[in-house]
Amino acid sequence: MNGFPWESVIAVLGLAVPVIAALWEFFLAGRKRLGYRVQMDTSARDSATSSGPEAGVLQRMQWDGAHLRDPSVALLRIENVGWTPIVEEDYVAPANDAVGIRVAFPGRRVVGMVVTECSHTVLRDFFTPGTPGLGATDGVIRLPKVKLNRRAHYKVLAVLDRLPGFTETDFPDPQVTAGIVGGVRGGTIKRTEYYPFASRPVRWLLALLVLVSVAQSVSTFARSEDAMAAPLDCAEGTLHLTGSTAFKPVLESAAEQYTKTCPGARIPLSDSQFEGSVPGLDALATAGDKAKPKGDEGLGDRLTFSDGPKSPGRTRLLPRPVALSLFTLVVNKDTGVQDLSLKQVRDLYAGRITNWEQVNGEDLPVQLVGRHPGSGTRTTLQRQVLDDRPLPAVTTSDCRGMDMSRSNRCEVNKTQTLLNTVTSTPGALGYSEVGLAEAHKDVRQVRIDGYPATLEGADQGAYPFWETEIAYTYGEPPADSIAAGFLRYLANEVGKDIIRAEGHRPCSELDKPLVCRPSGS
Structure with a gap:
């Protein structure tokens, strides 16, 4: 952080x-703590107006032969709320004074008092009649120096009456005076509350x-x-990606998720970065030769993705298989063709079939729309489908200006441009990565020998148009670099989900992950 x-x-x-x-x-x-609670303090002044024969019983109470003027009842609880016992010597009072606690009721006189409850029977011995320090004088209740174990308590019930000269409606709270040697906050007795927990x-x-x-x-x-994927995958810095147009959708999704996961990472993307596998490898090699990293250290800020392996002369570029990518032949819907044998495909690209009528399609000249040299998809077509046979010569450099009365061959620089050209050109035949072809609804995918472009078909050795998507680095990138982190990200569960969502299969899921070949190859 x-x-x-x-x-x-x-x-x-x-x-x-x-x-x-x-x-x-x-x-x-936990030191000595002496506390008190006023559990009840209520007046009976309204009893005369209440219903029932017992309502005025307090009003009829007498003291010295006279009825009480404004009687009230108070109940106090005296308690040891500390963690240590309290003994007689702990009370702050002269040794010859038997009183430990005094309770005054301003505005009232004490008519009578009694200790009504003791937490243990032995405490009653402190409150027998005639006990020194126990009694009430001039409106003040006096209580003796009582030994109290931890959590021990006793209660005092007092009957009170208003003093003649006191005119306020409500009575002040009782005033309790006592002190404990070594107690909390100077040992002064404190009014406590009921704490059910603490x-x-x-x-x-x-x-x-x-x-x-x-x-x-x-x-x-x-x-x-x-770090929703894996914190160890995160790295800071700017990562430059180049290479395959076919793998671009995967890289766009992965880059977006990675930069959300790792706020310190930046992965700028543009169409100019994805001109094809060979241009991407050229850009990586150029950047490495310019940077001239020392020793065995490689570039930590660049990755290139290629449809298939590099050429043998690029010794500083190190491969890492990432995914098995599927490709498909695509045609204009006007051709009337949905399935071609492998021999028919080779004859089309050899120039032996020039009209779709020759393969039970419509009477339309065949227009071959391909990718420029350097395209990994084009190289895969030649190696996997055409058995390394060369492509026919380009007849026009402008796919839009072709003579539609005869068969032609033209080239474009990007897969999306190829798909758009096939859509708008009657009789057109081209090729694409499967995910992009499926997203382009206006072209028709062609089966080969009855097999559609599926990972199962490639894995069984029945479908030939596939290739290994390989990530290339210039030398060995530092382990803490953004290039190494992004490669690890593609190999973990989040990265594999992104690869599968775009129609590819992660190499780690294949029978031959180190070379990323399906089991049927």
């Missing part, structure tokens, strides 16, 4: 947060831990999307 190391910061936080939470809970918050600070820390985990997950997910 470039820039600020956010992932390292997140990882440190991921370790620090649980450590801080543990230190807080078990060491800081204390509030710990919950904040745990929430932070969740956020850290989410941040790590988001970071991991983002990196996974940035």
